[in-house]
Amino acid sequence: xxxxxxxxxxxxxxxxxxxxxxxxxxxxxxxxxxxxxxxxxxxxxxxxxxxxxxxxxxxxxxxxxxxxxxxxxxxxxxxxxxxxxxxxxxxxxxxxxxxxxxxxxxxxxxxxxxxxxxxxxxxxxxxxxxxxxxxxxxxxxxxxxxxxxxxxxxxxxxxxxxxxxxxxxxxxxxxxxxxxxxxxxxxxxxxxxxxxxxxxxxxxxxxxxxxxxxxxxxxxxxxxxxxxxxxxxxxxxxxxxxxxxxxxxxxxxxxxxxxxxxxxxxxxxxxxxxxxxxxxxxxxxxxxxxxxxxxxxxxxxxxxxxxxxxxxxxxxxxxxxxxxxxxxxxxxxxxxxxxxxxxxxxxxxxxxxxxxxxxxxxxxxxxxxxxxxxxxxxxxxxxxxxxxxxxxxxxxxxxxxxxxxxxxxxxxxxxxxxxxxxxxxxxxxxxxxxxxxxxxxxxxxxxxxxxxxxxxxxxxxxxxxxxxxxxxxxxxxxxxxxxxxxxxxxxxxxxxxxxxxxxxxxxxxxxxxxxxxxxxxxxxxxxxxxxxxxxxxxxxxxxxxxxxxxxxxxxxxxxxxxxxxxxxxxxxxxxxxxxxxxxxxxxxxxxxxxxxxxxxxxxxxxxxxxxxxxxxxxxxxxxxxxxxxxxxxxxxxxxxxxxxxxxxxxxxxxxxxxxxxxxxxxxxxxxxxxxxxxxxx
Numbered sequence: 001x002x003x004x005x006x007x008x009x010x011x012x013x014x015x016x017x018x019x020x021x022x023x024x025x026x027x028x029x030x031x032x033x034x035x036x037x038x039x040x041x042x043x044x045x046x047x048x049x050x051x052x053x054x055x056x057x058x059x060x061x062x063x064x065x066x067x068x069x070x071x072x073x074x075x076x077x078x079x080x081x082x083x084x085x086x087x088x089x090x091x092x093x094x095x096x097x098x099x100x101x102x103x104x105x106x107x108x109x110x111x112x113x114x115x116x117x118x119x120x121x122x123x124x125x126x127x128x129x130x131x132x133x134x135x136x137x138x139x140x141x142x143x144x145x146x147x148x149x150x151x152x153x154x155x156x157x158x159x160x161x162x163x164x165x166x167x168x169x170x171x172x173x174x175x176x177x178x179x180x181x182x183x184x185x186x187x188x189x190x191x192x193x194x195x196x197x198x199x200x201x202x203x204x205x206x207x208x209x210x211x212x213x214x215x216x217x218x219x220x221x222x223x224x225x226x227x228x229x230x231x232x233x234x235x236x237x238x239x240x241x242x243x244x245x246x247x248x249x250x251x252x253x254x255x256x257x258x259x260x261x262x263x264x265x266x267x268x269x270x271x272x273x274x275x276x277x278x279x280x281x282x283x284x285x286x287x288x289x290x291x292x293x294x295x296x297x298x299x300x301x302x303x304x305x306x307x308x309x310x311x312x313x314x315x316x317x318x319x320x321x322x323x324x325x326x327x328x329x330x331x332x333x334x335x336x337x338x339x340x341x342x343x344x345x346x347x348x349x350x351x352x353x354x355x356x357x358x359x360x361x362x363x364x365x366x367x368x369x370x371x372x373x374x375x376x377x378x379x380x381x382x383x384x385x386x387x388x389x390x391x392x393x394x395x396x397x398x399x400x401x402x403x404x405x406x407x408x409x410x411x412x413x414x415x416x417x418x419x420x421x422x423x424x425x426x427x428x429x430x431x432x433x434x435x436x437x438x439x440x441x442x443x444x445x446x447x448x449x450x451x452x453x454x455x456x457x458x459x460x461x462x463x464x465x466x467x468x469x470x471x472x473x474x475x476x477x478x479x480x481x482x483x484x485x486x487x488x489x490x491x492x493x494x495x496x497x498x499x500x501x502x503x504x505x506x507x508x509x510x511x512x513x514x515x516x517x518x519x520x521x522x523x524x525x526x527x528x529x530x531x532x533x534x535x536x537x538x539x540x541x542x543x544x545x546x547x548x549x550x551x552x553x554x555x556x557x558x559x560x561x562x563x564x565x566x567x568x569x570x571x572x573x574x575x576x577x578x579x580x581x582x583x584x585x586x587x588x589x590x591x592x593x594x595x596x597x598x599x600x601x602x603x604x605x606x607x608x609x610x611x612x613x614x615x616x617x618x619x620x621x622x623x624x625x626x627x628x629x630x631x632x633x634x635x636x637x638x639x640x641x642x643x644x645x646x647x648x649x650x651x652x653x654x655x656x657x658x659x660x661x662x663x664x665x666x667x668x669x670x671x672x673x674x675x676x677x678x679x680x681x
Contacts, residue, residue, distance in 0.1 A: 026356030033133030035397035041075035102145030110278035113323035119337035140180035365480035366399030526561035595680030615657030
């Protein structure tokens with residue numbers, strides 16, 4: 001018999017370890033809220049390390065004794081060792097093993113032989129609440145089973161060690177989730193009444209009760225009435241719907257698990273025709289079943305309350321089930337459930353990898369967002385094909401960690417249930433729920449706080465797109481559309497030539513290129529928008545090279561910024577001689593009104609005039625007695641090659657229009673000379 005127990009325990013351990021395989025099977029473990037918890041743990045770590053960036057300037061630690069603290073602290077510590085996605089997987093793996101280890105202890109609490117029935121918990125290791133990303137509750141569920149099992153085994157030892165152990169575990173459980181803590185206290189209380197009644201055991205509740213009282217009084221019992229009727233609640237249990245995460249068809253699997261449990265209950269009734277101490281667990285089962293039937297659907301800021309109760313109810317019969325099965329029956333049950341667990345594990349790996357591929361694509365697309373920005377991520381299809389849960393809802397949080405972004409889809413700071421808050425709570429109030437209608441939301445409210453908007457799979461016919469175009473510049477397009485807020489308080493600067501990525505050939509066999517850079521000499525980040533391509537932020541002291549497949553650029557630069565633009569034309573002659581010519585930039589506000597004048601130029605083989613205008617459609621070039629008109633293109637630009645003489649004056653056809661230009665004089669060698677104008681009189 002002992003040999004049988006040993007290999008059953010070994011088989012359970014192997015099956016339990018196998019359950020972490022789906023977690024590690026893909027680059028990101030797909031959950032709804034999990035990325036948000038990971039992100040806020042990272043935020044806490046950034047604040048604790050006193051890093052100075054956009055994130056630490058937006059958030060602060062809320063140092064109140066909230067539940068929901070456990071996963072943030074654990075993940076923050078793991079982030080000091082592992083990359084973010086791996087840190088999350090380590091923590092989720094620990095939750096799964098704690099849950100299954102707790103189920104093993106709990107099932108064997110009254111009789112170690114009954115630990116066999118912990119195999120019924122294996123299909124629930126990836127329960128609906130864990131896949132939803134409710135990490136704190138999932139950890140607390142495992143702690144519940146550990147606490148109750150340990151108390152039962154020490155129920156006749158009301159010594160200091162027992163009291164301290166249970167008190168400590170209850171405190172840890174509270175900082176994971178209050179519901180599991182309250183159920184653990186209630187369960188121990190019922191078991192205490194049925195067996196021990198040594199008042200000293202109640203001392204273990206003393207440290208945690210003030211925390212629970214603070215939390216309950218703070219909430220004032222607020223909750224949401226459930227639409228579930230009694231039959232619906234029974235159906236949820238009968239189909240073990242906590243296993244349903246991806247497809248409705250999983251209900252059949254859940255119903256089979258329930259049928260196995262009912263069969264074991266029937267066998268127990270037939271075999272055990274005597275009173276046992278394990279019958280005390282029926283009191284716990286009955287009490288929690290009544291609570292389940294009466295509970296609201298949400299309370300104290302927590303949702304899916306009934307699903308949480310149902311998870312406990314599925315496993316509460318385990319320690320009561322009869323351990324008096326034959327060796328063959330025990331072996332058949334263990335092997336059969338191990339096969340079920342193996343098949344289910346393969347199914348979960350396939351589904352997790354399918355969803356994770358979309359998460360990975362999203363994270364890669366978001367790498368186009370400049371770091372240290374405040375961004376609003378909008379995922380149009382939060383519930384992707386192949387799942388019943390909103391597994392893409394907070395996926396952009398992975399990119400937010402990678403790019404050091406303030407994620408405005410972060411629900412935690414506005415709830416007062418987590419250890420993170422916004423520094424400017426009034427400005428951020430309700431910001432995370434603005435885009436609940438992802439294709440038609442209030443852009444003006446978003447624009448008041450978000451300098452970048454990231455949309456994932458936004459339909460081209462979405463009503464919100466024109467409103468985004470009014471307030472934002474589209475800087476990247478694909479499966480993701482990335483928008484950068486237009487600068488309201490900015491100077492427009494004309495860059496008369498755009499930087500080139502490669503040199504181009506000239507008429508004398510020479511090569512020409514334009515080297516263009518922007519440098520932030522200020523002490524604060526500088527926001528820059530270019531009219532043809534993109535928006536970006538220059539960090540203090542940062543220099544960025546600019547290239548564009550355009551003849552010139554217009555840059556919008558924040559008025560408070562200190563940005564220097566350098567544009568240098570280089571010429572490489574056939575003998576390798578290199579010469580350079582600097583081209584100045586000019587604020588559009590400094591353009592001349594009506595006309596510009598030029599002085600004489602040095603002798604040259606080629607004269608080229610470039611002119612820009614705001615408000616004119618044509619320009620007249622005056623050289624001696626010659627007057628000739630040239631049209632501007634649709635953007636107000638004209639370039640005139642091979643002028644016979646240096647123009648004395650360039651006049652706009654609208655005398656109120658503003659214009660500017662310059663003449664380049666080049667010969668067979670060298671970059672030549674630059675002739676700049678003065679405003680006409």
